[in-house]
Amino acid sequence: MVKNELKAIFKDIYFLNLIIKKTKMNKKKTEDQEKPKVHQDLDGFDIKINSFGEIQMSYDIDRLNEFLNEKVDDKKLKGVDIEEVKKKTKKKK
Numbered sequence: 001m002v003k004n005e006l007k008a009i010f011k012d013i014y015f016l017n018l019i020i021k022k023t024k025m026n027k028k029k030t031e032d033q034e035k036p037k038v039h040q041d042l043d044g045f046d047i048k049i050n051s052f053g054e055i056q057m058s059y060d061i062d063r064l065n066e067f068l069n070e071k072v073d074d075k076k077l078k079g080v081d082i083e084e085v086k087k088k089t090k091k092k093k
Contacts, residue, residue, distance in 0.1 A: 041067055 038045055046058040057064070 039067075039071070041071075 035046075042059070042064075044058060045064075048056045050056055
């Protein structure tokens with residue numbers, strides 16, 4: 001009878017130690033995560049995916065697109081005259 005009680009106690013201690021280890025690991029993960037370096041115009045930008053798979057951003061998508069249009073060259077448009085493309089699309093309409 002004493003053996004069964006000791007087994008139950010050791011089993012409880014084992015599971016408590018597992019729980020403690022997991023919580024310590026979770027704390028380390030959150031502490032290790034530093035904010036990435038970003039351009040000064042995007043300071044405070046944060047993007048996450050919630051449990052439903054939806055993208056959540058701290059910036060409006062239009063503001064982000066505006067920044068990208070100003071700062072990043074589009075490789076597909078390199079060497080293409082944008083005015084000519086606009087003229088061709090107007091003629092088709």
